[in-house]
Amino acid sequence: MSNRPRRPSKPYRRPRKDPVRILAFEALRAVDERDAYANLVLPPLLRKAREKGDFDSRDAALATELVYGTLRWQGTYDAIVAECVDRPLREVDPPVLDVLSLGVHQLLNTRIPTHAGVSATVELARVVLGDGRAKFVNAVLRKVAADDLEGWLERVTPSYDEDPEEHLGIRHAHPRWVVSALWDSLGGGSNGMEDLLAADNDRPEVTLVARPGRATTEELLTGDAVPGRWSPYAVRLAEGGEPGAIDAVREGRAGVQDEGSQLVALALAGAPLEPPAEDGAGASGEERDGGGRAERWLDGCAGPGGKAALLGALAAQRGAVLLAAEKQQHRAGLVARALDGNPGPYAVVTADATRPAWRPGSFDRVLVDVPCTGLGALRRRPEARWRRSPEDVAGFAPLQRDLLRQALNSVRVGGVVCYATCSPHLAETRAVVGDLVKETGAEMLDVRPLLPEMPGLGDGPDVQLWPHLHGTDAMYMALLRRTPA
Numbered sequence: 001m002s003n004r005p006r007r008p009s010k011p012y013r014r015p016r017k018d019p020v021r022i023l024a025f026e027a028l029r030a031v032d033e034r035d036a037y038a039n040l041v042l043p044p045l046l047r048k049a050r051e052k053g054d055f056d057s058r059d060a061a062l063a064t065e066l067v068y069g070t071l072r073w074q075g076t077y078d079a080i081v082a083e084c085v086d087r088p089l090r091e092v093d094p095p096v097l098d099v100l101s102l103g104v105h106q107l108l109n110t111r112i113p114t115h116a117g118v119s120a121t122v123e124l125a126r127v128v129l130g131d132g133r134a135k136f137v138n139a140v141l142r143k144v145a146a147d148d149l150e151g152w153l154e155r156v157t158p159s160y161d162e163d164p165e166e167h168l169g170i171r172h173a174h175p176r177w178v179v180s181a182l183w184d185s186l187g188g189g190s191n192g193m194e195d196l197l198a199a200d201n202d203r204p205e206v207t208l209v210a211r212p213g214r215a216t217t218e219e220l221l222t223g224d225a226v227p228g229r230w231s232p233y234a235v236r237l238a239e240g241g242e243p244g245a246i247d248a249v250r251e252g253r254a255g256v257q258d259e260g261s262q263l264v265a266l267a268l269a270g271a272p273l274e275p276p277a278e279d280g281a282g283a284s285g286e287e288r289d290g291g292g293r294a295e296r297w298l299d300g301c302a303g304p305g306g307k308a309a310l311l312g313a314l315a316a317q318r319g320a321v322l323l324a325a326e327k328q329q330h331r332a333g334l335v336a337r338a339l340d341g342n343p344g345p346y347a348v349v350t351a352d353a354t355r356p357a358w359r360p361g362s363f364d365r366v367l368v369d370v371p372c373t374g375l376g377a378l379r380r381r382p383e384a385r386w387r388r389s390p391e392d393v394a395g396f397a398p399l400q401r402d403l404l405r406q407a408l409n410s411v412r413v414g415g416v417v418c419y420a421t422c423s424p425h426l427a428e429t430r431a432v433v434g435d436l437v438k439e440t441g442a443e444m445l446d447v448r449p450l451l452p453e454m455p456g457l458g459d460g461p462d463v464q465l466w467p468h469l470h471g472t473d474a475m476y477m478a479l480l481r482r483t484p485a
Contacts, residue, residue, distance in 0.1 A: 015126035015134075019054040021102065024066040025128055028098040031071065031383050038067055038383055070098075070105045072201055072382035073173045077104045079156040084143040096133055099125050103141045108149040118145060164190065172197035177390050178375060185424040185464065192468075199468035204379040206237040207259050208249065209306070211313040213343045215253035220246060229471055230454055231262040233310070252341055257306040258377075260465045260472030263451060264420045265310040267463075268297075268367050270450045271479050274414030276364075295320040295364040300353035300407055303331030305338030307369060308348075316344025320365075323358070325351040353410075354402045361412040368407040370400045370432075372423040376474030379467060393427050400428060404436045404480075411482050416445065420477045424464055429476040433462065437480065445479040 023045050030041045042064065049055040055063075070077070081100050082089050089097065103121030106112045112120075118141045125134035147155070157170040168190070169179045174197055183193050208225075210217045210233045217227060220235040228234020236259075237243070248254035273295075297315050302308040302324035312322045324339060324346065326332040332350040339346055351357045353368065373392050374384045400421070407417045421428050437444060446461040448454075456469040462478035 016123050017127055018120055018124060019049060020059050020063045021066065021120060021124045022127065023049055023063050024070070024102060025095075025098060025124060027063075027067045028070060028102070029095065032094055032098065035387070037381055038071055039380060042067055065110065066102055066105060068203070068382060069109055070101045071386075073105060073109060074101060074383070074386050075175060076153075076156075076170055076173045077101045077108075079170055080104060080108075080144060080152045081140060083152075083156060084140045093133075096125075096129060096137065099129060099137055100140055103137065104144055107141065107145050108152065114145050118142065160190070168193060168197060173201060174378075174385055178385055178388075181375070181393075181425045185426050185429070186466070195468040196466060199466075200378045200385075201382075202379060202467070204258075204467075204473075205471075206241060206243060206256060207262075208235045208237065208243060208246070208254050209233050209257040209262050209310055210235065210248065210254045211309055213313050213316055214341065215248040219248055220254055222246070228259050228262075230451065231259050231266060234259045234262055252338070255306060255309060255338065257310065258380075258473045258475075260376075260470070260475035261306055261422075262310060263465070263472070264367070264369065264418060264475060264477050265307050265314065267447055267450045267477055267479065268365055268416065268418035269311065269314045271365070271416040271418070271445060271481075273364055273416060274481065276412055276414060296362060297322045298358075298363040298366045298407075298410060299324045300366060300368045300403065300410070301370060302326045302335045302348070303328060305331075305335035307367060308335050309338040309342070311367065312339050312342040312344065312346045315346070316342060320344070322346040323363075324348045325353055325357075327352045354399070354406055356406055356410055358410060360409050361415075363411050364415045366407045366411045366415070366417045367420065368403045368417065369420040369422075370396075370403050370428075372396055372400070372421040372428050373425060374422055376422040376424050376465075376476070379473070393425055396428060397432070400432045401435060404432060405439070408436065408440050408442055408480065408482055413482050413484050415482055417442075417480045417482070418477055419480065420475060422473055422475055424466070424474040424476060429464065429478075430462065433478045433480070441483050441485075442480040443483050445481055447477055447479050450479075 027038060027041050027045055030036045031038055046060050078089055099121060103117060106117035107114060121141060122134050122138045125137040153171055158166050160167045165176045165179045169176045182196060186192055186196060208220050210220055212233060217235050224239035225235050226238050228236055243249045243256050297311060297320055299308045299311055303326040308324040315322045324335050326335050329350045332348055336348040339348060373388045374381055378385050404419050411417050419433055444461045447463040448457045448460045457463050465472045465475045467474060
């Protein structure tokens with residue numbers, strides 16, 4: 001039996017709690033477990049942290065970068081982690097994968113020093129996973145830290161010649177099927193695709209809309225704000241900023257709205273109408289003093305209310321009346337809040353636009369911004385790229401066609417419907433419009449003259465916007481005029 005004295009064991013050290021990384025982990029878990037969107041989960045978490053005094057503006061900025069960056073590159077990080085573990089990823093618990101992804105993002109896509117990124121992530125793992133699994137996290141991250149992002153991409157990405165979609169997908173963090181769908185819609189060679197995929201990974205600017213008759217762009221042009229590129233009502237907060245600190249936004253006279261979304265409302269408002277039939281068939285509206293008709297406008301899928309608020313303001317300038325319909329009651333409440341204070345007449349109803357609560361031919365202008373996969377807003381909702389599947393595209397198809405069919409039934413002969421969606425997928429855009437044009441005989445109008453000076457609008461008559469060409473979400477819009485049956 002040895003008489004040598006035993007070396008005293010090190011006392012147990014409690015893990016250091018890092019509020020920034022704990023908050024980022026909580027946000028990722030909410031996205032994974034509850035199928036939530038980060039842009040809805042993160043703000044209340046940040047607000048609560050500020051109220052507790054745990055956060056300053058730099059902490060909030062780091063937490064935001066960790067959450068959005070990790071979600072944006074999730075699939076690519078999974079491919080890298082898969083090279084560093086001795087089991088299939090499906091056998092690694094989701095909370096462990098979230099901690100690993102947070103660590104990989106810090107090591108490969110931020111300026112955080114390597115030793116700090118590993119140490120901080122291991123401490124996070126000790127807090128949220130326990131000491132045992134923290135050792136696993138430490139071992140994996142040390143393997144990841146042996147190379148930089150470019151080196152890892154070379155190792156996990158097939159060559160472009162071997163599999164161009166998979167090559168671009170891993171290098172730019174998009175699922176293969178999304179790359180293929182975007183490529184079909186964009187057309188052209190690989191250069192445009194690389195620009196588009198890279199733009200999807202850029203942090204989007206915050207864009208404001210000055211609702212006409214309620215606010216002006218001049219009062220929004222404070223600090224680092226600059227005018228919008230295409231919409232006369234747009235102002236961009238080029239250096240970020242807090243929209244809620246602006247009086248007009250706080251008072252509801254202005255709002256946060258992507259410039260592409262603004263252009264949808266402007267295109268519908270500017271589309272030429274044919275006069276209603278003299279016998280009144282298919283026509284409607286209120287009589288103004290002097291005998292002229294007051295136009296009636298419909299937003300058939302109005303929630304959460306951004307387009308409805310701009311349409312309502314534009315309608316008020318012309319003496320037109322807006323009806324904003326939204327199927328879900330809580331979203332109808334958001335629409336009512338957005339329209340509160342509108343200078344002209346309007347109404348908000350909880351109604352299903354596939355089962356109209358109004359008579360056929362009741363409106364002169366109708367907007368249907370239909371539910372979709374959201375592949376055009378991946379800059380703002382990066383998790384959507386990993387959450388959606390090709391089956392979702394097929395699932396939306398009947399609803400999209402039914403909404404457009406009923407919109408064409410709701411507009412009078414000679415009136416115009418704008419079909420819009422925040423997805424460039426051809427199955428959600430031209431396929432839907434083409435089918436309904438064949439079915440109803442509606443006439444497609446050229447959208448391009450209504451968006452003057454915008455480059456890259458294609459051959460028309462419909463328009464697909466792109467983040468890398470226009471700095472907007474990838475909004476699609478088509479204008480259809482109802483013709484006599």
